[in-house]
Amino acid sequence: MTPVELSRTVLHAVRRAVDAGELSVSVPERAVVAPPGPGGCGDYATSIALQLARPAGQPPLKVAEVLRPHLLGADGITDVVLTGPGFLNICLDRGASDVGLVREILRRGDRYGYADRPDRPDRPDRRVVQLHCPHELRAVVVAEVAARLLRSQGALVRVSTEGFEPAWTSVLGVVVDAVGRAPAELPVNVRPVPAPAGVLALGRDAGRWALLHPAAHDRPRVGDQHLVQRESNPLFRVRYAHARARAATRNAADLGFMAEPGPVTGSGSGTPTVTTPLADAAPELLAALADHPRVLAAAADHRAPDRLARHLVTVADAALPFLPTVLPRGGEKPSAAHRARLALAEAVGTVLAGGLALLGIDAPDHL
Template sequence: MTPVELSRTVLHAVRRAVDEGELSVAVPERVVVAPPRPGGCGDYATNVALQLARPAGQPAQRVAEILRPHLLRTGGIADVVVTGPGFLNISLRSAAPAALVQEIVRCGLRYGHADSLAGQLVRLHAPHEVRALVHLDVLARILRSQGADVRTGCAAPPGFEWGAVLGVRVDVVGGGNAPGGVVVRPVPAPADPLPLGRDAARWALLHPAPHDRPRIGDDHLVQREGNPLFRVRYAHARTRALLRNAADLGFTPEPGPVAGAQPLLQALADHPRVLAAAAAHRAPDRLARHLVAVADAVPPLLPAVLPLGEEKPSAAHRARLALADAAGTVLAGGLSLLGIDAPDHL
């Protein structure tokens, strides 16, 4: 269940409570769901009970308790916990493998994109420093993936090399931070990342948390398992190679049950939640680390995707190929949001 679908589900719960006479309020046009804040739990949280408390003439916790059973009767929701003054914390059920893969195939590179921030204008401003500007660029991409209207600004032009090599662009140059805007100010890079090239430089600046000092060195260029960027891009390239090899053998992906792939399925199912959290917390490193988790869950699947020897392609092979295709799609979509290329050959 995507954040958009969950928002609609919460609205349906409010409408049912009103129809059954448990609440006497006007049903809102939309409800915001977001990753839970400190003290919360589950996959998503909403403050709809606090919004409805005054018009309903009831305490927010009571409104939340009225809505809770309506949500629990909805397919796809595993648990609902009321915390604090009346926040509804919602845990989702894991999607069936075939349904999850079909959803990823349907959405393509936009899997995990949502409109939970639709109608919100977010102004981002960065100092004239390379890491801050790369973070600014990626945060704008992630926020837009969740429906926000984003405007970016910097005190001075990014400079030709930062634009040409790193692909950094800003909407407005000069002036201070706009009222109500967000200042993007991660710990500055300790050295010039431009010699690493666009992909490795962006990864070096984005993978560490904003409050951590990034490492700028040639280890981001080495083609080995110790390099997280290499693992992510290699996992993507392997999934594309499997699709080519399967086509040569005359079979195509077809979603279905896959045994022994729960870590990968869970990582793929988490992708929309991770994008929402990265947007909510202004933390592109969450997406980078998530892509590493997806990539690290891919290798156990790979040996069983293609038939061996005289073995004929079966439904199990097609289902595993579809799952590998979905994993590659998520990796490519996530790298695209980070402004990093996802090559089919590596």
């Protein structure tokens, strides 16, 4: 079960409780699920009971107690534990959940993590967002990428700036909808710490990364560290992990096998493979991939592309120890586990490529 599917399952539990007369509330359009916080447990937690407590006229813990049996009856959920004032901590069937996650990523492609049907212009609930920024390079780049993130979540967005330089388009590929002073009722609402001079000398990819990777309140660095091809450079690690994932697909084709989602920790005979890199890296990597939709939504809501950039580094750092385990070694023959690892590697490449595209950065297949 993917986080998106789990969110729908939580909403179905609310709907069943309402239909049974156990709760008197309007079923919300969205249920947020995220990794458990301090004091939590399980794979994911949701605060839906706290959200519904006031309209239901009941304490959050009582609402959570009502929802718990409806969640326990859902496929893929093995346990639900209540903690704190009413958090529902959900334990999943990890094997089925992990396979479902990889299938979902490969099915959605670079739109994994996007809101459902964000391309429908007739949706009456679509947010309309106006982003306006000063005549400053970093602000314009942040606003442009924030608009892409918001559109990925179904919003209609317009970006305007009080001034614009042609080089920002020719070097960094920046495009806005309007240039000039906005009406008094539209204040500047994108204003990160300005960048020092020298960003354009980095070129498109490194220049964008230098502006987008730091948080808005941090001053970006624009030195050559963004250009070096070594692991000390986060942008290099992200692009290198993507290139390694794509290379795994090419090399697997040469060996005569293709990706098929499944358990990644087995061998052809069904005996668990106990290689340390695989045992350590696969769960962390799967958790990072599962968190991608939440990160996209949060980055859009907070107009914070840096959240996505740092998340891509997290995915890459989890993927790099895993990727050497994908292909057979020595005299090994490709097994179901190798096909499953290849599917996970392809999911990594998909998430990294999609995330870099939202930042306006290329994801080369060869590096």
